[in-house]
Structures are given as C-alpha cells and as structure tokens.
Amino acid sequence: MPTFGMLPFAIALGDVNHDGHLDLVAAGSPFTGSTGTLATLLGNGNLGFTAAPVATGGTSLTGLGLADFNGDGFLDAATTSQTAPARQGVAIFRGNGASFAFSGAFAAGASPNSPILGDFNGDQRADLVVPNFGSLSLSVFLGNGTGDSSPPRRSRCRSPRRKGAPAT
Numbered sequence: 001m002p003t004f005g006m007l008p009f010a011i012a013l014g015d016v017n018h019d020g021h022l023d024l025v026a027a028g029s030p031f032t033g034s035t036g037t038l039a040t041l042l043g044n045g046n047l048g049f050t051a052a053p054v055a056t057g058g059t060s061l062t063g064l065g066l067a068d069f070n071g072d073g074f075l076d077a078a079t080t081s082q083t084a085p086a087r088q089g090v091a092i093f094r095g096n097g098a099s100f101a102f103s104g105a106f107a108a109g110a111s112p113n114s115p116i117l118g119d120f121n122g123d124q125r126a127d128l129v130v131p132n133f134g135s136l137s138l139s140v141f142l143g144n145g146t147g148d149s150s151p152p153r154r155s156r157c158r159s160p161r162r163k164g165a166p167a168t
Contacts, residue, residue, distance in 0.1 A: 006037045006054075010064035010114075014075045016052075017097050021045040025100075027061035027079045036061035036081055038093050038100050057102025058091030065115040067126035070094065070147030078128050080112040081105065088112055090130055090139075094147060106141060110134025 008026035036058035041049035063080035109132025
C-alpha cells in the first residue's frame with residue numbers, strides 16, 4: 001500500500017475520481033518543514049490504492065472535510081490550518097477529479113479544528129462550520145456555489161448552565 005509521505009493529522013473518505021470506489025484523502029504536514037500537505041490515495045475497490053499528485057498550501061493542516069464547494073461535480077477539500085496564509089483559518093483545495101490544488105484561505109478563530117460540512121441554510125450549496133478551540137467560538141462560512149464563501153459569522157460558545165445554577 002502506498003504511504004502518504006507525511007504526518008497525517010486528518011483523513012477523509014470520498015470518491016474523488018468518480019470511479020465508484022472510495023479514495024483516501026489525508027491532510028497534514030511533511031516530516032520536515034511546515035507546509036501543509038494534502039495527499040490522495042485513489043482506491044481500486046480491492047483494498048489497493050494508487051497515489052495521486054500531492055497538493056501543498058497553508059501550514060500545519062489539522063482537520064479535513066470533503067464537499068463540492070464550487071458546483072463542478074468534483075469533491076473539494078476544506079482543511080483547518082493552525083497558521084494558514086490568513087493565519088489561523090481554513091485552507092481550501094479545489095478538486096479536479098484526480099487530485100487537488102490549493103485555492104485560498106479564510107480567517108477563522110484561534111486554533112480551528114475539525115471542519116463540519118453540510119447545507120446549513122437550505123440553499124443547496126455546501127457550507128462549513130469550524131469550531132475554534134482557542135477562542136471558544138464557531139466560525140460559520142456559508143457557501144455561494146463558486147468555491148468562495150461569505151465572510152465568516154462567529155458565535156461564542158458558552159458552557160451549559162446546570163439546572164438551578166445562577167446565571168453568569
């Protein structure tokens with residue numbers, strides 16, 4: 001089995017090349033240096049994999065999610081980056097059916113991690129929510145179907161109150 005050739009911090013599954021077989025996508029950093037790396041292993045359906053070209057962008061990629069952000073029918077990748085070009089944020093990699101290429105980054109709160117993808121506002125476009133551990137907040141990016149995003153909406157997270165406990 002091919003290796004990722006890096007330190008993977010997050011893995012996602014999806015049919016990147018539309019062949020009906022699940023592929024593995026990993027986000028992480030190389031063994032030396034800090035450039036973020038997105039590696040893809042294309043599955044053949046028999047537990048075999050072929051390495052696709054590696055994409056680089058951002059730094060210290062720590063989270064990963066796959067969705068079609070620009071409506072071209074190919075999976076794109078959203079990764080959280082502790083020091084993305086926009087500092088701590090979300091790095092986007094556009095898919096082309098065989099591999100990915102770095103597309104850009106959006107700022108998020110401190111220490112973003114584990115992107116969550118879905119259509120949160122019912123407009124049939126992929127949206128993204130990122131928990132920001134360091135700032136106890138969520139960054140919400142509403143997709144517009146072009147691969148770009150609205151400016152993030154941030155929401156502070158508060159600890160739930162115990163029943164009968166005074167409000168703070």
